[in-house]
Amino acid sequence: MLKNGFYGAEAHGAYETASIGRLELEEGGVIEDCWLAYATAGTLNEDKSNAILLPTWYSGSHGAYFQTYVGAGHALDPEKYFIISVNQIGNGLSVSPFNTADDSISMSKFPDVRIGDDVVAQERLLREHFGISELFAVVGGSMGAQQTYEWIVRFPDKVKRAAAIAGTAKNTPHDFLFTQILNEAIESDPGFKGGEYGSHTEVADGLRRQSHIWSVMGFSTEYWKGEEWRTLGFETKEAVLSDFLDPLFLSMDPNTLLNNAWKWQRGDVSRHTDGDLAAALGRVTAKTFVMPISEDMFFPVRDCAAEQELIPGSELRVIEDNAGHLGLFGMSANYMPQIDRNLSELFAS
Numbered sequence: 001m002l003k004n005g006f007y008g009a010e011a012h013g014a015y016e017t018a019s020i021g022r023l024e025l026e027e028g029g030v031i032e033d034c035w036l037a038y039a040t041a042g043t044l045n046e047d048k049s050n051a052i053l054l055p056t057w058y059s060g061s062h063g064a065y066f067q068t069y070v071g072a073g074h075a076l077d078p079e080k081y082f083i084i085s086v087n088q089i090g091n092g093l094s095v096s097p098f099n100t101a102d103d104s105i106s107m108s109k110f111p112d113v114r115i116g117d118d119v120v121a122q123e124r125l126l127r128e129h130f131g132i133s134e135l136f137a138v139v140g141g142s143m144g145a146q147q148t149y150e151w152i153v154r155f156p157d158k159v160k161r162a163a164a165i166a167g168t169a170k171n172t173p174h175d176f177l178f179t180q181i182l183n184e185a186i187e188s189d190p191g192f193k194g195g196e197y198g199s200h201t202e203v204a205d206g207l208r209r210q211s212h213i214w215s216v217m218g219f220s221t222e223y224w225k226g227e228e229w230r231t232l233g234f235e236t237k238e239a240v241l242s243d244f245l246d247p248l249f250l251s252m253d254p255n256t257l258l259n260n261a262w263k264w265q266r267g268d269v270s271r272h273t274d275g276d277l278a279a280a281l282g283r284v285t286a287k288t289f290v291m292p293i294s295e296d297m298f299f300p301v302r303d304c305a306a307e308q309e310l311i312p313g314s315e316l317r318v319i320e321d322n323a324g325h326l327g328l329f330g331m332s333a334n335y336m337p338q339i340d341r342n343l344s345e346l347f348a349s
Helices: 062-068 115-130 143-154 173-187 200-217 221-225 228-232 237-250 254-265 269-273 277-281 301-308 324-329 335-348
Strands: 016-019 035-041 051-055 082-086 137-141 161-165 287-291
Touching: 035 062, 035 115, 051 115, 051 143, 062 082, 062 324, 082 115, 115 143, 115 254, 137 143, 137 335, 143 161, 143 254, 143 269, 143 277, 161 335, 173 200, 173 254, 200 237, 200 254, 200 324, 221 228, 228 237, 269 277, 287 301, 287 335
Parallel strands: 051 082, 051 137, 137 161, 161 287
Antiparallel strands: 016 035, 035 082
């Protein structure tokens, strides 16, 4: 079924798949065979009390975590914990517009999926395939943070600790519009014909435009002013686009990005409480660290801090990093030491 080499183990690292069966969606659609791609590290202990879930972000996969966040010397240490990263529905590795053979849900007909659908699917996978009924922690960045918030509001009795990195519990109007502009970069491409399109090569110009939007919003103004991209081996700012961001986004399937963007825009745990965000976050019983990135232009500290104040017993832990939102990839040398320090303190609580 795979038609693009980007969506496979070579690019993202080894993974397994498992079906959770029929998944009824919040928007009324159905995925008859919902299968999820996941990767694990470490060993689940006898009482299954050491499981940590890592939900994925927009355009990302389990590989982004396992390459940067997981390993000996990190807080996410496989010698201590059973770490499982589940790829969100529609990201190109789990069941997606890109890889399904079911004509009823293929390509542009793939149903709208919400953050809540991902979390329901993940809970079923953990319970039915691993026998895990309670998580030691959920740790997620960006869209992974949206899923983290969904977990601790929807299943408060199933999560003991949570770290929401560079993301919000309720998407802001600014973030909705930003994501809409990302979509328009693809949809304005001549290869996009009324919603009927095929491979990434047919909308290459649109994907390149999206790459360039990420360059000016994903990295902060301070990152560009300080030429901090030089630490990554680039000699010019233009090379960051041509040699890093463009090749990355030109490898992606437009359907996966549009599908994930739709749920990103509508991430909102307050739908559980008739729009009352304080009531929704007041449900949380997990020890929660809210961890915004200081120069993030998508999820600024003030937005994350306002939500943190609504979560009982939570703490605000700001990650100081000029890279901005794309700092999630570990672009700066001081990023992971801060993540590891904060997660270690959370895990010890």
